Amino acid sequence: MSSKLSGRRGFLKNGATLIGLAAGAGVVPAAGAQMASPSETPHDDAALIAYGQRSRYVKSIRIPVMERMSPDDFGMTFHVTSPLQDSVGIITASSLHYIATHRGSYLPDINPEEHRLMIHGMVDRPLIFTVEDIKRLPFVTRTHFLECSGNRARPSHKTVQESHGMTSCCEWTGVPLSLLLKEAGVQSGASFIVSEGAETVKGSTSVPLGKAMDDCLVCYGQNGEAVRPQHGFPLRLLVPGFEGIYNTKYLRRIKVVDQFYMTYNDYGHITTDSRVAALNRQIGPKSVITFPSGSQKLPGPGLFEITGLAWSGSAAIRGVDISTDGGQSWKPAELRSPAYPMAHTRFGFHWKWDGTESVIMSRSTDELGTAQPTRAEAANYWNKPNDKNFNVPGTDNTVFPWRVAADGSVHNGLA
Numbered sequence: 001m002s003s004k005l006s007g008r009r010g011f012l013k014n015g016a017t018l019i020g021l022a023a024g025a026g027v028v029p030a031a032g033a034q035m036a037s038p039s040e041t042p043h044d045d046a047a048l049i050a051y052g053q054r055s056r057y058v059k060s061i062r063i064p065v066m067e068r069m070s071p072d073d074f075g076m077t078f079h080v081t082s083p084l085q086d087s088v089g090i091i092t093a094s095s096l097h098y099i100a101t102h103r104g105s106y107l108p109d110i111n112p113e114e115h116r117l118m119i120h121g122m123v124d125r126p127l128i129f130t131v132e133d134i135k136r137l138p139f140v141t142r143t144h145f146l147e148c149s150g151n152r153a154r155p156s157h158k159t160v161q162e163s164h165g166m167t168s169c170c171e172w173t174g175v176p177l178s179l180l181l182k183e184a185g186v187q188s189g190a191s192f193i194v195s196e197g198a199e200t201v202k203g204s205t206s207v208p209l210g211k212a213m214d215d216c217l218v219c220y221g222q223n224g225e226a227v228r229p230q231h232g233f234p235l236r237l238l239v240p241g242f243e244g245i246y247n248t249k250y251l252r253r254i255k256v257v258d259q260f261y262m263t264y265n266d267y268g269h270i271t272t273d274s275r276v277a278a279l280n281r282q283i284g285p286k287s288v289i290t291f292p293s294g295s296q297k298l299p300g301p302g303l304f305e306i307t308g309l310a311w312s313g314s315a316a317i318r319g320v321d322i323s324t325d326g327g328q329s330w331k332p333a334e335l336r337s338p339a340y341p342m343a344h345t346r347f348g349f350h351w352k353w354d355g356t357e358s359v360i361m362s363r364s365t366d367e368l369g370t371a372q373p374t375r376a377e378a379a380n381y382w383n384k385p386n387d388k389n390f391n392v393p394g395t396d397n398t399v400f401p402w403r404v405a406a407d408g409s410v411h412n413g414l415a
């Protein structure tokens with residue numbers, strides 16, 4: 001649990017680099033003055049063999065969310081988006097997974113040998129685990145997405161990284177939380193767990209006991225290696241399908257309790273409207289076209305492969321429909337990857353573009369039969385049918401349009 005300042009300095013330095021690169025960025029933050037051109041960067045065979053890096057010709061990087069000032073008054077970078085426009089398949093490389101870390105905190109530099117996870121509260125046997133103890137228990141590996149509830153498209157967003165870049169999907173390995181809770185012996189009358197992380201703001205949230213006993217994981221593995229420091233090394237809680245904030249990083253404590261407890265992390269999420277509160281947990285079916293997407297350009301009329309990602313917090317994706325005429329008609333896309341429950345699913349759709357202005361969009365349906373709402377449907381539901389600046393309460397899973405102009409340039413269809 002020791003958090004060293006060196007970790008913070010490293011992060012600030014990296015944060016500053018990210019900001020520098022992001023300024024004036026297009027789809028892929030351009031290889032500008034701040035980044036060495038390929039010919040200037042030596043190809044270090046020894047380093048590439050010891051721990052692989054991507055080709056120096058591949059440039060896409062995470063960039064800070066537009067609406068939140070980064071770096072803030074404390075010099076920190078928060079809410080950093082994944083370059084979905086360059087994504088392929090369904091797994092997000094750990095190095096490109098979005099990051100949401102709260103104000104007043106930094107990325108802790110935790111020595112796994114000193115880290116402990118305590119389970120206590122309404123249990124028969126309070127337990128304290130080392131990371132090695134956790135790794136001795138039966139594990140599972142699952143593919144799941146994470147999405148921050150702040151992941152919402154606005155008319156000002158130029159790229160899919162800006163409009164949808166706070167979702168990512170990894171292969172996670174860990175121990176079912178239910179196993180740890182059964183070992184501790186949950187007492188009758190318990191109804192929630194409160195999770196806590198090891199850094200300053202603690203990333204605490206209250207998770208219903210039913211969910212905790214169902215499919216939550218205490219993870220130590222991410223994409224075939226240890227969970228990265230940005231994502232909670234050495235242990236992180238995974239609450240599949242629930243909005244990102246429930247997935248406590250640097251997990252050090254789980255208290256079994258008999259009621260919902262408000263934590264720092266619920267600030268801004270607490271509401272008396274039960275419809276909004278419901279939306280703040282399980283993420284509805286959602287999808288977005290990643291190619292062609294904002295700031296990309298089609299070279300001219302012809303055959304193209306529309307592709308993108310679909311996901312749902314309740315189930316696997318059953319299907320995705322595509323419209324290339326602004327929502328007047330819809331045709332099924334093909335699912336081009338396995339459709340795992342609560343995971344990104346890749347779709348593809350052959351499109352013959354005739355060179356006229358076209359509005360393209362995707363709409364997903366999950367295995368429960370729930371379909372993504374259009375923005376108009378959501379605005380009607382919330383009694384704001386004529387509000388042009390309508391902002392969906394809770395997580396926003398509305399259908400999102402890209403406008404392909406006659407010159408092939410792609411623009412935000414909400415603008």
Ligand SMILES: Nc1nc2c(c(=O)[nH]1)N[C@H]1C(S)=C(S)[C@@H](COP(=O)(O)O)O[C@H]1N2
Nearest residue numbers: 098099100101102148197203231244245249
């Ligand atoms: N300990 C801790 N856990 C945390 C947070 C945090 O700041 N501290 N941020 C939460 C939020 S708001 C989100 S969206 C997810 C983001 O996970 P990621 O940074 O691995 O993408 O982690 C959640 N867990």
Ligand SMILES: [Mo]
Nearest residue numbers: 100148244245
């Ligand atoms: Mo978040």
